[in-house]
Amino acid sequence: MRAAKSAYPLTWRIMDALEAFAAFVWPARFGRAIPWLMLAPALLLVGLLVLGLWLIGDASLRTLDTSTFLMSETYTLANYRRAFTESLFAVVAWRSLAGSLMVTAATLILAFPYAYVMVRTSSPVIRKLLLIALFLPFFIGQVVRAYGWLIILGNQGMVNEALSLVGIAPIRLLYNYWAVLFGLVQYMLPFAVLMLAPALTAIPEELEAAAGSLGADWLRTFRHVVLPLARPGLVGAGLVVLTLSLTDFAMPAILGGGSQDFIANAIYDQFFRTSDQGLGSTLALLLVATGSLLVGLVFTLFGAGTLAMGRARQ
Amino acid sequence: MMPVVLNGSSIKAKSEEAGVAVSVKAVNMVYDGVHAVRSASFDLEAGKFLTILGPSGSGKTTLLRLIAGFQRPTSGEIFINGAAVSAVPPHRRSIGMVFQKLALFPHMTAAENVAFPLKMRRSDARDIPARVERYLDMVRLGGYGARRVHELSGGQQQRVAIARALVFEPDLLLLDEPLAALDRKLREEMQLEFRRIQRELGVTTINVTHDQREALVVSDEIIVMDGGEIQQKARPAETYRSPSNAFVANFIGVTNFLDAQGGERRAIRAEKIRIAATRDGLAGTDMIVEGLVVDAIFEGERVVYEVRVASLGDALLRVFDHDPSAHSQLEAGSAVCLGWAASDVLEFKP
Ligand SMILES: Nc1ncnc2c1ncn2[C@@H]1O[C@H](COP(=O)(O)OP(=O)(O)OP(=O)(O)O)[C@@H](O)[C@H]1O
Numbered sequence: 276m277r278a279a280k281s282a283y284p285l286t287w288r289i290m291d292a293l294e295a296f297a298a299f300v301w302p303a304r305f306g307r308a309i310p311w312l313m314l315a316p317a318l319l320l321v322g323l324l325v326l327g328l329w330l331i332g333d334a335s336l337r338t339l340d341t342s343t344f345l346m347s348e349t350y351t352l353a354n355y356r357r358a359f360t361e362s363l364f365a366v367v368a369w370r371s372l373a374g375s376l377m378v379t380a381a382t383l384i385l386a387f388p389y390a391y392v393m394v395r396t397s398s399p400v401i402r403k404l405l406l407i408a409l410f411l412p413f414f415i416g417q418v419v420r421a422y423g424w425l426i427i428l429g430n431q432g433m434v435n436e437a438l439s440l441v442g443i444a445p446i447r448l449l450y451n452y453w454a455v456l457f458g459l460v461q462y463m464l465p466f467a468v469l470m471l472a473p474a475l476t477a478i479p480e481e482l483e484a485a486a487g488s489l490g491a492d493w494l495r496t497f498r499h500v501v502l503p504l505a506r507p508g509l510v511g512a513g514l515v516v517l518t519l520s521l522t523d524f525a526m527p528a529i530l531g532g533g534s535q536d537f538i539a540n541a542i543y544d545q546f547f548r549t550s551d552q553g554l555g556s557t558l559a560l561l562l563v564a565t566g567s568l569l570v571g572l573v574f575t576l577f578g579a580g581t582l583a584m585g586r587a588r589q
Numbered sequence: 590m591m592p593v594v595l596n597g598s599s600i601k602a603k604s605e606e607a608g609v610a611v612s613v614k615a616v617n618m619v620y621d622g623v624h625a626v627r628s629a630s631f632d633l634e635a636g637k638f639l640t641i642l643g644p645s646g647s648g649k650t651t652l653l654r655l656i657a658g659f660q661r662p663t664s665g666e667i668f669i670n671g672a673a674v675s676a677v678p679p680h681r682r683s684i685g686m687v688f689q690k691l692a693l694f695p696h697m698t699a700a701e702n703v704a705f706p707l708k709m710r711r712s713d714a715r716d717i718p719a720r721v722e723r724y725l726d727m728v729r730l731g732g733y734g735a736r737r738v739h740e741l742s743g744g745q746q747q748r749v750a751i752a753r754a755l756v757f758e759p760d761l762l763l764l765d766e767p768l769a770a771l772d773r774k775l776r777e778e779m780q781l782e783f784r785r786i787q788r789e790l791g792v793t794t795i796n797v798t799h800d801q802r803e804a805l806v807v808s809d810e811i812i813v814m815d816g817g818e819i820q821q822k823a824r825p826a827e828t829y830r831s832p833s834n835a836f837v838a839n840f841i842g843v844t845n846f847l848d849a850q851g852g853e854r855r856a857i858r859a860e861k862i863r864i865a866a867t868r869d870g871l872a873g874t875d876m877i878v879e880g881l882v883v884d885a886i887f888e889g890e891r892v893v894y895e896v897r898v899a900s901l902g903d904a905l906l907r908v909f910d911h912d913p914s915a916h917s918q919l920e921a922g923s924a925v926c927l928g929w930a931a932s933d934v935l936e937f938k939p
């Protein structure tokens with residue numbers, strides 16, 4: 276018996292006791308709850324968001340009484356009627372929608388070669404420079420960057436100064452649609468590159484060599500091999516750029532100078548200038564609906580699987 | 590461009606053409622600091638199966654990539670069918686390549702993978718399906734065309750890669766260790782498959798491997814490389830029987846190095862040594878030494894003995910006994926005699 280005792284040393288017994296205690300406090304069957312527990316914060320946030328949407332939905336169905344500045348007690352669709360019939364809102368909606376689509380296309384076209392070179396270059400120096408150039412704007416922030424463009428593109432800005440040196444009269448470069456789109460593309464580029472880079476990294480370089488040896492020049496290799504395999508990255512980057520630019524506020528406000536409002540600017544005006552929470556809420560909901568519709572459209576066109584979710588593409 | 594022929598008559602014509610298909614002349618490849626290929630020169634006759642054999646890092650892949658055109662040699666020139674190709678990009682060379690990691694296109698089916706080179710080379714679209722089918726049949730994958738790459742087993746993917754590299758009837762087939770990832774049984778099956786297909790089509794082939802057995806089994810000729818340098822180019826039997834230097838002798842087969850005599854290294858193959866408990870059992874050998882069995886490893890069809898020989902500076906000699914059931918196995922620790930014929934000793938200049 277003594278021999279058996281010495282074969283079961285004290286430290287082991289302490290460990291056993293600790294394990295028994297742990298099992299008492301946290302029985303193994305609780306283990307199944309752990310994933311849900313880890314999801315809880317995210318679920319809570321989504322829940323708050325849904326609650327907010329509910330309140331906005333409620334407000335969108337009430338009109339503003341301009342004499343008392345109070346919201347009506349009864350529900351009405353008057354705000355929706357206004358949003359769909361007043362031409363100002365149609366112009367703003369069309370401007371944002373067309374603008375964000377153009378920004379998305381331009382950004383993807385510019386970001387793709389950037390990401391490709393960054394991923395494929397054999398020179399670590401070039402890769403580092405490209406990465407730094409990518410991240411620098413992040414540290415500067417959107418508003419400061421927009422002001423930077425004011426300094427560069429303004430009537431007395433650097434570009435016009437340079438033009439005057441060669442005898443060209445100042446051109447109005449700011450406060451128009453193209454200035455806003457330009458600013459948005461420049462703002463979105465890092466997001467797109469960062470989302471494309473992993474997708475391109477996942478394409479083995481050997482596939483491109485193989486395509487070459489099978490008779491494809493670089494253009495056909497790009498078209499038949501790189502592009503289809505980069506689709507998840509392109510769809511992801513496109514979605515991010517599309518939704519971010521559709522809902523952008525700062526670029527239209529600063530580079531558009533009030534004349535190039537996007538939907539977010541119109542919503543801001545309703546909430547903080549006219550104090551018409553009802554109409555503001557309506558516009559906000561319509562923006563959410565448009566964004567969701569676009570995302571849904573992209574998913575049905577390209578399939579959610581293109582985001583490399585699920586196991587189908589492994 | 591190769592004409593699309595379904596009955597294979599153009600293939601035969603190609604193999605009957607005598608002449609040099611590939612000629613590598615004084616090729617050097619230097620990556621920043623690494624001399625990966627050193628003044629490599631060789632000719633390969635059309636229709637032959639050449640294997641480049643060498644240890645890891647000896648420059649095999651680099652040599653293959655130079656021939657395929659993915660890289661340009663630092664100096665020297667490569668000729669394919671008599672034409673210098675250094676300035677010709679890969680997609681203009683008529684070369685089929687099977688990569689180490691296969692490099693199948695994951696977004697395509699097996700048939701689409703095989704059809705890819707035909708589409709890229711603008712073959713007549715009407716002929717493509719029949720031709721794809723024929724090559725899938727040839728690699729015994731008839732009926733698998735609609736499968737996605739990830740729905741195929743490793744061996745099946747291998748065969749799709751081979752069909753894809755051959756379907757456009759290239760002048761030259763390059764294989765970069767495509768069998769390395771397979772298990773032994775499948776690998777040996779595929780080796781024979783390679784040989785069968787290569788004979789059937791008569792396509793000039795360069796195969797890279799570090800598996801000496803594979804090199805001996807499938808090749809018409811073997812190039813042994815070490816440190817970026819070609820050590821020997823010869824037929825398999827010749828490479829085995831008369832290795833040109835100590836490296837080749839050590840790399841192919843199991844070789845025992847004996848003492849150096851007057852600067853010459855002498856060696857004897859494990860299977861050329863006979864082993865017996867007494868000298869009487871070694872009739873017919875003219876070199877006899879005594880030793881102590883250190884280990885006896887039973888491998889089924891043979892027993893491998895490791896014997897320490899005091900008279901050779903305590904050298905550990907490996908000896909094969911190919912008829913282990915004919916007599917009882919010698920135990921570790923027992924004193925034995927080893928004998929061999931002087932004519933079987935290999936001699937190498939330093
Ligand atoms: N792109 C490269 N840049 C720098 N050095 C390289 C490059 N590719 C290969 N090397 C070097 O060249 C030498 C030969 O490499 P190579 O890939 O040709 O060897 P290998 O014989 O194919 O080896 P393995 O059997 O391991 O595939 C190695 O020392 C390797 O480190």
Ligand SMILES: [Mg+2]
Nearest residue numbers: 649650651766
């Ligand atoms: Mg290699």
